[in-house]
Amino acid sequence: MGQPEEPEDHVTPTAPRVRAGTLLLADTDLLEPTFRRSVIYIVEHNEGGTLGVVLNRPSETAVYNVLPQWAKLAIKPKSMFIGGPVKRDSALCLATVRAGVDITGLPGVRHVQGRVVMVDLDSDPDEIAPALEGVRIFAGYSGWTTGQLEGEIERDDWIVLSALPSDVLVEPRVDLWARVLRRQPLPLSMLATHPIDVSRN
Numbered sequence: 001m002g003q004p005e006e007p008e009d010h011v012t013p014t015a016p017r018v019r020a021g022t023l024l025l026a027d028t029d030l031l032e033p034t035f036r037r038s039v040i041y042i043v044e045h046n047e048g049g050t051l052g053v054v055l056n057r058p059s060e061t062a063v064y065n066v067l068p069q070w071a072k073l074a075i076k077p078k079s080m081f082i083g084g085p086v087k088r089d090s091a092l093c094l095a096t097v098r099a100g101v102d103i104t105g106l107p108g109v110r111h112v113q114g115r116v117v118m119v120d121l122d123s124d125p126d127e128i129a130p131a132l133e134g135v136r137i138f139a140g141y142s143g144w145t146t147g148q149l150e151g152e153i154e155r156d157d158w159i160v161l162s163a164l165p166s167d168v169l170v171e172p173r174v175d176l177w178a179r180v181l182r183r184q185p186l187p188l189s190m191l192a193t194h195p196i197d198v199s200r201n
Contacts, residue, residue, distance in 0.1 A: 017160070018045050018149065021113020023167065024052065024158040025180060028194045034085050037177045040142055041094065041163055043112055050144040053083035053092060055136075055167060056176040063137055067091065073125050075134035075169045083138030093119040095135040096165045103131055115165040134169050159188070 018024075024040040040052040061080045064071035070093070071078055083092055097103055097115045108123025109131070119128065119135055144152070152158055161180060170176045181192035 018042060018050065018153070019113075020045055021116060021163055023055075023161045023163045023180060024149075025161060025177060027156050027159055028191060030157045035142075035157075039167070039176045039180060040084075040158075041116075041168060043092070043094070043118060043141075045149075047146060049146050050149045052142045053094065053138040054081070054142060055170060057082040058172070059139065061139070066139075067121060067137060069125050070121065070135060070137060073129055073132065073135045075136055075171075077172045081136060081138045083140045084142030086141050086143045088140035090140065091121055092138045092141055093121050093135050094138070094168050095119050096133045096169055097131055098133055101131045106131055113163070116163070116168050136169055 020042055022042050022045075024038075024042065026035050026038045030036060035054075038057065039055045041055050042050060042052040044051040058077055059080045059082050062071070063074040063078050063080055066080060073095075080091070082088070094112070095109075095117050097109075097117055099115065103109050103111065103117060106128055108120035109128055110118045110120075112118055117132075119132075121137070149158075153160060161184065167176065167180065170179075178192040182189050
């Protein structure tokens with residue numbers, strides 16, 4: 001039996017440290033509305049701080065109404081996603097590269113981790129389309145200054161987990177928060193059954 005071409009598509013190492021390509025899952029006690037049950041994909045993490053986007057907050061705004069040239073490449077739902085509370089008037093684009101495609105020298109594409117890349121929205125969508133499975137565009141982002149995120153993790157606001165490329169372009173109506181938890185080893189996977197609204201219990 002042959003090895004899968006992209007092993008990181010299927011295997012998630014446990015207990016990673018925060019770095020580009022990891023996920024932050026809101027802990028069950030984090031009830032602040034902006035981040036409740038949020039799944040954040042870390043795009044950058046260095047001595048200057050941390051930048052990520054919320055993967056599971058679709059908006060009502062169609063990509064076509066804001067960036068029509070990118071609508072064709074956008075994965076369903078073809079709407080803008082709310083990346084976070086910072087700079088909501090700016091857009092950031094993530095994409096997954098087709099398995100086996102080398103993006104070296106491809107203009108407007110910056111490698112993040114595995115098959116996930118950041119796309120410059122000023123680049124030509126037609127030029128990079130053949131290399132990509134699809135794009136998702138986020139209005140705004142989530143940001144932390146140096147040491148701020150570490151403090152929140154110590155306070156148990158966030159669970160740090162590995163991402164799969166499919167998390168970035170998750171299909172509509174999937175509860176990404178629960179899906180990511182379900183693929184973790186016990187006892188973490190038990191959190192996936194945590195009710196959305198505890199007051200309803």
